[in-house]
Amino acid sequence: MKLAVDAMGGDNAPKTIIEGVERARDKFPDIEFQLYGDEKKIRAEIKSETRLTVVPTTEEILDTEEPVRAVRRKKDASMVVAAQAVKAGKADAIFSAGSTGALLASGLFIIGRIKGIDRPGLMPTLPDFKNDGQFNILDIGANADTKPDNLYQYAVLGNYYAKNMRQIDNPRIALLNNGTEPEKGDLVHKAAYQLLAANPDLNFIGNIEARELLNGAADVVVTDGFTGNAALKSIEGTAMAVMRLLKKTILASGTRGKLGGLLLKPSLNTMRDAFDYSRYGGAVLLGLQAPVVKTHGTASPDAVYYTVSQIRDMVQNNVVTDVVDYFGKHQLEKHPENK
Amino acid sequence: MKLAVDAMGGDNAPKTIIEGVERARDKFPDIEFQLYGDEKKIRAEIKSETRLTVVPTTEEILDTEEPVRAVRRKKDASMVVAAQAVKAGKADAIFSAGSTGALLASGLFIIGRIKGIDRPGLMPTLPDFKNDGQFNILDIGANADTKPDNLYQYAVLGNYYAKNMRQIDNPRIALLNNGTEPEKGDLVHKAAYQLLAANPDLNFIGNIEARELLNGAADVVVTDGFTGNAALKSIEGTAMAVMRLLKKTILASGTRGKLGGLLLKPSLNTMRDAFDYSRYGGAVLLGLQAPVVKTHGTASPDAVYYTVSQIRDMVQNNVVTDVVDYFGKHQLEKHPENK
Numbered sequence: 087m088k089l090a091v092d093a094m095g096g097d098n099a100p101k102t103i104i105e106g107v108e109r110a111r112d113k114f115p116d117i118e119f120q121l122y123g124d125e126k127k128i129r130a131e132i133k134s135e136t137r138l139t140v141v142p143t144t145e146e147i148l149d150t151e152e153p154v155r156a157v158r159r160k161k162d163a164s165m166v167v168a169a170q171a172v173k174a175g176k177a178d179a180i181f182s183a184g185s186t187g188a189l190l191a192s193g194l195f196i197i198g199r200i201k202g203i204d205r206p207g208l209m210p211t212l213p214d215f216k217n218d219g220q221f222n223i224l225d226i227g228a229n230a231d232t233k234p235d236n237l238y239q240y241a242v243l244g245n246y247y248a249k250n251m252r253q254i255d256n257p258r259i260a261l262l263n264n265g266t267e268p269e270k271g272d273l274v275h276k277a278a279y280q281l282l283a284a285n286p287d288l289n290f291i292g293n294i295e296a297r298e299l300l301n302g303a304a305d306v307v308v309t310d311g312f313t314g315n316a317a318l319k320s321i322e323g324t325a326m327a328v329m330r331l332l333k334k335t336i337l338a339s340g341t342r343g344k345l346g347g348l349l350l351k352p353s354l355n356t357m358r359d360a361f362d363y364s365r366y367g368g369a370v371l372l373g374l375q376a377p378v379v380k381t382h383g384t385a386s387p388d389a390v391y392y393t394v395s396q397i398r399d400m401v402q403n404n405v406v407t408d409v410v411d412y413f414g415k416h417q418l419e420k421h422p423e424n425k
Numbered sequence: 426m427k428l429a430v431d432a433m434g435g436d437n438a439p440k441t442i443i444e445g446v447e448r449a450r451d452k453f454p455d456i457e458f459q460l461y462g463d464e465k466k467i468r469a470e471i472k473s474e475t476r477l478t479v480v481p482t483t484e485e486i487l488d489t490e491e492p493v494r495a496v497r498r499k500k501d502a503s504m505v506v507a508a509q510a511v512k513a514g515k516a517d518a519i520f521s522a523g524s525t526g527a528l529l530a531s532g533l534f535i536i537g538r539i540k541g542i543d544r545p546g547l548m549p550t551l552p553d554f555k556n557d558g559q560f561n562i563l564d565i566g567a568n569a570d571t572k573p574d575n576l577y578q579y580a581v582l583g584n585y586y587a588k589n590m591r592q593i594d595n596p597r598i599a600l601l602n603n604g605t606e607p608e609k610g611d612l613v614h615k616a617a618y619q620l621l622a623a624n625p626d627l628n629f630i631g632n633i634e635a636r637e638l639l640n641g642a643a644d645v646v647v648t649d650g651f652t653g654n655a656a657l658k659s660i661e662g663t664a665m666a667v668m669r670l671l672k673k674t675i676l677a678s679g680t681r682g683k684l685g686g687l688l689l690k691p692s693l694n695t696m697r698d699a700f701d702y703s704r705y706g707g708a709v710l711l712g713l714q715a716p717v718v719k720t721h722g723t724a725s726p727d728a729v730y731y732t733v734s735q736i737r738d739m740v741q742n743n744v745v746t747d748v749v750d751y752f753g754k755h756q757l758e759k760h761p762e763n764k
Contacts, residue, residue, distance in 0.1 A: 215666045215669065215670050216666075227603055230603055230609075230610055230611040230614075231611040231612055232611075262655060264566055264569055264650070264651055264654040264655070270569075271569055271651070272569040272570040272571075272651050273570055275569075275651075295658050296654070296655040296656075296657075296658035296659040296662060297658040297659070297661055297662035297665075298662065299659065299662055300662055300663060300666040301662070301666070309655075311603070312603055312610070312611050312614075312652060313651060313652050313655045315603040315634075315635070316601060316603070316635040316648075316652045316655055316656045316659070317635075317655045317656065317659045318635075318659075319634050319635035319636040320635040320636070320638065320655070320656045320657075320659035320660050320663070321659050321662075321663045322636055323635060323636035323637065323638055323639055323640070323660075324639060324659070324660045324663035324664055324667070325663055325667060326636075327554045327555075327639040327640070328663070328664060328667045328668075328696075329667075330554065331554050331696055331699060332671075332692075332693075332696060335692040335693075335695055335696050335699075336689065336692055338692075339689070339691065339692040339695075342688050342691075343688065343689055343691070343692045345685075345688055346684075346685045346686070346687070346688030346689035346692070347685070347689060348685070349681050349682065349684055349685030349688070350675065350678070350682055350685035350686060350689060352678065352681075352682070353671075353674040353675055353677075353678040353682045353685070354671075354674075356674055356678075357667075357670055357671060357674050360670060360674075
C-alpha cells in the first residue's frame with residue numbers, strides 16, 4: 087500500500103507529520119510513504135528513510151487562501167502534487183493536516199468523485215459516551231448548500247464506512263432533524279426522509295435530535311453540511327466551556343474545593359481524553375475515488391499515527407470500491423426537490 | 426398590567442404554574458393575573474385570590490397534537506382562550522409552559538404578527554460563560570424553512586430586545602455561519618449577510634461560528650430555526666453528557682477520586698446552576714403584537730417566577746411597540762433570494 091502524505095499541512099509541519107508517519111511506518115510494514123513538500127525541511131526531520139520517499143515540491147497552500155483558486159494556481163503545492171499521485175495510481179490514498187477547503191478542492195478536481203455521488207461529505211468519528219462507543223456524522227461542512235439527493239448519498243457512504251470499518255452488520259442510520267416525527271424539518275429534510283425510508287438497503291431508524299448525538303442514538307448520522315458544522319462546533323465549544331467553567335469553579339471554591347480538584351485531577355484528565363476524538367483518526371472526505379483524509383491542523387504525532395492506521399483500514403476494507411459497486415448498480419432517480 | 430396565564434401547560438400543571446404565579450404576584454403589585462384552565466384544579470392550588478382571576482376553560486392542547494389543527498379545533502383550550510384575551514386587549518401578554526408549536530400557532534393566528542414581520546422567531550437567553558453574561562439567539566426552531574428577509578427581521582427584533590431589556594446601547598449582532606469570512610455560508614446566509622451589513626441601524630459584527638456561542642462573541646446571534654435548533658440542542662446535549670461523564674469518571678476513580686468528588690460537590694452544583702438558563706426567563710416568540718413567552722414544560726415555580734418578571738419588563742420597556750414603530754418607518758425591499 088502506498089500513502090501520499092502532504093508533509094507541509096498543519097500548524098507544526100513538517101515536524102509533527104513526520105514524527106507521526108515514522109511511528110506508523112515502524113508499526114505497519116505494509117505501507118510505503120511518499121512525503122510531499124520542502125525537501126530540506128522534510129529531510130531535517132526524518133530519522134530513518136525506510137519505506138519513506140521524499141517528493142520535493144516548492145509551494146504550500148495556506149489556510150487563509152481561497153481554496154479552489156489556490157489548488158488551481160499552485161501547481162507545485164505539496165497537497166496538489168500528492169493528489170495527482172493518487173489520481174495517477176502512484177498512491178492509494180492521501181493524507182493532509184492542511185486546509186480543509188483545499189483538500190476538498192484537490193479531491194474534487196484532481197482525484198474525482200465516485201460515479202453517482204454529486205458531492206463528497208466530510209465525516210469525523212465522534213464519541214458515544216453512553217455506550218463507550220463511537221458514531222459517524224456527515225456532512226460536517228464540505229457543502230453549505232445541500233439537496234435531498236446529497237443527504238441520501240451521504241447515508242449510503244456512511245453505511246459502507248460503518249459496515250467495512252467498524253464491522254457493524256446493519257448500521258443504524260438516522261437523519262439529524264428538528265424533531266423525531268417523520269414530518270419534521272424543512273423541505274430538504276422532509277424529502278430526504280422519504281428517500282432514506284424508501285431504500286431497503288439502509289437500516290434507516292428515522293430522525294434524531296442534536297441532543298441525542300453523544301448518546302449513541304445512531305451509528306451514522308446524516309446531516310447537511312451547514313447544520314452538521316453548527317452541531318459539531320456547538321459540541322466542541324460546549325465541551326471546552328464546561329471544562330473551563332469547572333476549572334474556574336474549582337479555583338474559586340476555597341481550600342476544600344482546591345483539594346477536591348487536586349484529588350480529582352487524574353479523573354479530569356481521563357475525561358478530557360474522552361473528548362479527544364483524534365484517537366479515532368481523521369475526518370474522511372467520503373465519495374471520492376480514493377481515501378482522502380484530513381486531520382486537525384493542530385494534530386499531534388499520535389493523531390497522525392491514528393489517521394494513518396485508519397487510512398490503511400479503509401484501503402484494506404474496500405470502503406471506496408464497495409461504494410463504487412453500489413452506485414454502479416443503483417442509480418438514483420433525481421428527486422423533484424433537487425432543482 | 427394584565428397577564429394571561431395558560432395554567433394548564435407543562436408537565437406539572439396547574440400546580441407549579443400557580444406556585445410560581447403566586448410568588449410573582451406577591452413580588453409585583455402592578456400585575457393582575459388571569460389564570461386560564463380547569464377551574465376546579467386551579468382553585469385547589471390557589472393560596473390567596475389577591476389579583477388572581479380564574480377564567481374557566483374546558484379543553485387542553487397536548488404536546489403530541491398537531492399544533493395548527495389543535496389550535497383551530499379546540500376553541501375552548503386554555504391557551505387559545507388566553508391568546509384571545511390578548512387579541513381583544515383584555516390582557517397585555519401571554520405566558521405558557523405548554524406545546525411550543527401550539528403557542529406559535531396561537532400567536533400567529535390569534536394574536537397576529539407585527540406589520541413588516543413575515544415570521545416570528547423563538548428566542549431564549551443563554552449564558553455567556555466567558556464574561557459571566559448572557560446572549561440572545563433566534564430563531565431556535567419556530568420556522569424550519571428560512572429566507573434572508575426572516576434572518577434580517579430576527580436581527581431587528583433581537584436588537585430591540587437587547588437594547589430595551591438588557592440595556593445594551595449598541596448590541597453586537599452576529600450571524601451564525603459555517604465560518605467567519607463574509608463570503609461563507611449557503612445562499613440564504615450569504616444573502617442575509619448582505620442585508621445585515623447594509624443596515625446602518627444595526628451594529629452587525631459579521632459571522633460567528635457555533636464554537637464561540639458560549640463565549641459571548643455577540644449580544645444577539647441570528648440563525649435560521651433549523652440550524653439554531655441543532656446548535657441549542659447540541660449545547661444542551663453536550664452539557665448533560667459532560668456532567669454525566671464527570672459523575673461516571675468520579676465514581677470509577679477509587680477512594681481518592683470519590684473523596685475529591687465529595688469535596689467538590691458544592692462547586693459541581695454551582696456549575697450545574699450556571700447551565701440552568703431558566704433563571705433568565707423563558708423563550709420569547711418575538712415578532713407578535715404582544716409578548717408571547719414560553720417556558721419549559723418541566724419548569725419549576727422559580728422558572729415561572731423568572732418568566733413573569735421577564736414579561737413584566739418586556740411590557741414596561743416597550744419591546745413590542747418599538748419594533749412596531751421601526752417597521753412602520755422601514756419597509757424592507759424583498760430580497761431576490763426570497764422566492
